[in-house]
Amino acid sequence: MAAAVLDDRGAVVGWTGTAQDLTGFCADEVHGRPLRELVADLPRGLRRATQLPATGRVRLRHRCGNTVDVTFRTTRVSGSTDVLVLAAPTLHAADHQHGAALLRALSAQNRLTIALHDTDLTTVQTNAMPDTLDGRPVQPGTRLHDVLCAEDAESIEAVLRQVLETGVPVLGRKQHVSWRDHAMRRHALSLSAFRLEDARGRPAGVATLYIDDADQLRARRQLDLAREVAERVGGSLDVVRTAHDLAGVLVPAFGDLAAVDLAQAVFDGDEPPERLGGGDLHLRVAALVPATAAWPTGIKRGNLVPPLSDHPLLRRFQHGETVVYGPDDFVALIGGRQPAEQLLPHDAHTVMAAPLYARGLTLGAIVVWRTGPSEPFAEDEVDLMRQIASRGALAMDNARRYTREHRAxxxxxxSLLPPTTTDTPAAETAGVYLPTGRGAGTRGDWYDAISLPSLRLALVAGDVIGHGIPASATMGRLRAAIQTLADLELEPDELLTRIADLVQRLAAEASPGSHDVVGATCLYAVYDPVTRRCAMASAGHPPPVLVRPDGTAEAVDILPGPPLAVCGMPYETTTIDLEPGSVLALYTDGLVHRRAHDIDDGLRRLTDALATSCRPDRALDETGRSLLEDLVDEAPRDDATLLLARTRAVHAQDTAHWRIPADPAAVSEARAWAARQLTAWGLDDLLFPTELIVSELVTNAIRHGRPPAELRLIRNHVLVCEVTDSNSAQPRLRRARTTDEGGRGLFLVAQLAERWGCRHGQSHKTIWSEQPIACAH
Structure with a gap:
């Protein structure tokens, strides 16, 4: 800034060094000369003026012949007629004016604090006002330690010292600080710092800019919270887990404590009734976060929410509003200060409650508390909670509807599965079923143990494609069909062929979009305790595992046919011998198919586990449960079923065979042989009906059958009488007319026996009957 002093005539009487720097003239060269001689292109208005204007802009002559554009300001020297003229290059003056205007504009901003610090980091100038820092003006000479907590002041001063030393500015540094007089409250600031330098480029101080980042931080946190709700809530189809996820995202991001209360009907998947007004709302606490907090004695997970008064806040809540209230309103809702003390968290000052409202149903409520130094809820947070509750309610309703469908x-x-354990002369069995742990619901896996005539036992394991109620319904139809066909005593391969035809018809009946998802795999086995042989066939199903009495185990080498959805392909029956005490394990692929292993590896694990677990002294149902716990993932991707059958055998002394000659006279011999055998077994009370049954069946074999023929008696809890011949024609029960000479044989058998039937082999048929033994040995 150049300065000159003029007398009352306008002549120069004082000249500074900066004036010499500006014009190139020294003091001796201009002393006594009129100032107008130094001005080039003097404006007409100033050529004859006796007084200089207060401000103006002119061009001064430079000693080298050039001109300098300057802006000047004049002022009279106090107590004298002399005039002080201050001048600066117009460019510098304009920059100064713009800078001053910018500084004034920045200083006027409500959330912007500017501070100038010297090289000792002492505050030289600041616009800090009561609303910007700690409520008191910050005076020049103040240090950061006088305003901020010691830790925060040291952190910021370290940044400012680095700026002073390096000259590298700091831009937008996120800083959380606490004021010295309010240490519990944290404030978010954005710090920018620049080094100040003098004309020679030496450090002169630091200029700092503090921007209140609270609004941006709040908006960012709200966006983060909304994104986290979208990511975390709704991933589970369990209502309690969904409630816990919903409460978990709110703490500590939104509040200090959170609870989710659900209508009791929601836990069962049902629709809650609509309720208005006070009283018992039938709400139950489903989730508390954090679970380790010191919750009041009246708030525990699983507790019922106490009855509430008919308060305007409750009415607003029941009409779908999110409400915010304090301890006094809470006391009014509960109906007294004493019960409220058991339900209000310690040091809670604000409560927000949002209804979980979806598809016209109020499913429950989200309740969030703020305690201690936390700020009360703001209006924008109420809007945020409304959005969170809306998303949470949809997730909760999806979980509720899934729960209802899953339970159904x-x-x-x-209801479609058989009893878990059975005890028959052929084997004792134990079945275990574990539904999938994922959201798809049940997947149509099943097992079955079907008692057949002549003490035989059919074992079944199957897996229906699809999940949920359609898969369960298809499974029920297939199980019923297999039981019906099993009563016809078909060979395993023939039975699977007929079931495959049934599946094809079910696929044809399905809707056009479901044709390709109707199908199943199945393993069907029949064990005969008399011959100790087991015949089996597979329709795309994993092979059974056989555990021998000596503890060795292996997968049965069975040739699998196509799944039941494929029609026209043959199935093959495999027959194996089973020692008494052997364990045959049928299962579905959910037991051997794990995330990190293929099916072959899973089958090896199952085989090893069966060899270890299937001990004669251990109950089969206990063994089955233990195997499922060890082999199935915590959240299995598929249903898993396991059917274990420990085989038995009918002793040789409990069976008797007699070859039937092709002679009508052999009927009396057959009766006599049967009578002797029953007497030897101590079954004299069954002599008369058995003689009649034997007489009729043998007579039919001789008359209508072809040799060879055989009569067999089996003693167990029933007396089995079988006649086998080489004619595959199916006998028919009919009612003979009065004048008919024959046709009453099978009618008599049906009347005398508890049940009777016929089964076919590859080149023979067997007609059998069963009579109960009063005191089975």
């Missing part, structure tokens, strides 16, 4: 599917599935 599970109930259907369980």
């Amino acid at each position: 599917a599970m109930a259907l599935q369980q």
Whole structure:
């Protein structure tokens, strides 16, 4: 800034060094000369003026012949007629004016604090006002330690010292600080710092800019919270887990404590009734976060929410509003200060409650508390909670509807499955079923143990494609069909062929979009305790595992046919010998198919586990449960079923065979042989009906059958009488007319026996009957 002093005539009487720097003239060269001689192109208005204007802009002559554009300001020297003239290059003056205007504009901003610090980091100038820092003006000479907590002041001063030393500015550094007088409250600031330099480029101080980042931080946190709700809530189809996820995202991002209360009907998957007004709302606490907090004695997970008064806040809540209230309103809602103390968290000052409202149903409520130094809820947070509750309610309703469908599917599935354990002369069995742990619901896996005539036992394991109620319904139809065909005593390969035809018809009946998803795999086995042989066939099903009495185990080498959805391909029956005490394990692929292993590896694990677990002194149902716990993932991707059958055998002394001659006279011999055998077994009370049954069946074999023929008696809890011949024609029960000479044989058998039937082999048929033994040995 150049300065000159003029007398009352306008002559120069004082000249500074900066004036010499500006014009190139020294003091001796201009002393006594009129100032107008130094001005080039003097404006007409100033050529004859006796007084200089207060401000203006002119061009001064430079000693080298050039001109300098300057802006000047004049002022009279106090107590004298002399005039002080201050001048600066117009460019510098304009920059100064713009800079001053910018500084004034920045200083006027409400959330912007500017501070100038010297090289000792002492505050030289600042616009800090009561609303910007700690409520008191910050005076020049103040240090950061006088305003901020010691830790925060040291952190910021370290940054400012680095700026002073390096000259590298700091831009937008996120800083959380606490004021010295309010240490519990944290404030978010954005710090920018620049080094100040003098004309020679030496450090002169630091200029700092503090921007209140609270609004941006709040908006960012709200966006982060909304994104986290979208990511975390709704991933589970369990209502309790969904409630816990919903409460978990709110703490500590939104509040200090959170609870989710659900209508009791929601836990069962049902629709809650609509309620208005006070009283018992039938709400139950489903989730508390954090679970380790010191919750009041009246708030525990699983507790019922106490009855509430008919308060305007409750009415607003029941009409779908999110409400915010304090301890006094809470006391009014509960109906007294004493019960409220058992339900209000310690040091809570604000409560927000949002209804979980979806598809016209109020499913429950989200309740969030803020305690201690936390700020009360703001209006924008109420809007945010409304959005969170809306998303949470949809997730909760999806979980509720899934729970309802899952329970229905599970109930259907369980009702369609056989008893878990059976005890028959052929084997004792134990079945275990574990539904999938994922959201798809049940998948149509099943097992069955079907008692057949002549003490035989059919074992079945199957897996229906699809999931949920449709899969359970298909499973029920297939199980019923297999039981019906099993009563016809078909060979395993023939039975699977007929079931495959049934599946094809079911696929044809399905809707056009479901044709390709109707199908199943199945393993069907029949064990005969008399011959100790087991015949089996597979329709795309994993092979059974055989555990021998000596503890060795292996997968049965069975040739699998196509799944039941494929029609026209043959199935093959495999027959193996089973020692008494052997364990045959049928299962579905959910037991051997794990995430990190292929099916072959899973089959090896199952085989090894069966060899270890199947001990004669251990109950089969206990063994089955233990195997499922060890082999199945915590959240299995598929249903898993396991059917274990420990085989038995009918002793040789409990069976008797007699070859039937092709002679009508052999009927009396057959009766006599049967009578002797029953007497030897101590079954004299069954002599008369057995003689009649034997007489009729043998007579039919001789008259209508072809040799060879055989009569067999089996003693167990029933007396089995079988006649086998080489004619495959199916006998028919009919009612003979009065004048008919024959046709009453099978009618008599049906009347005398508890049940009777006929089964076919490859080149023979067997007609059998069963009579109960009063005191089975």
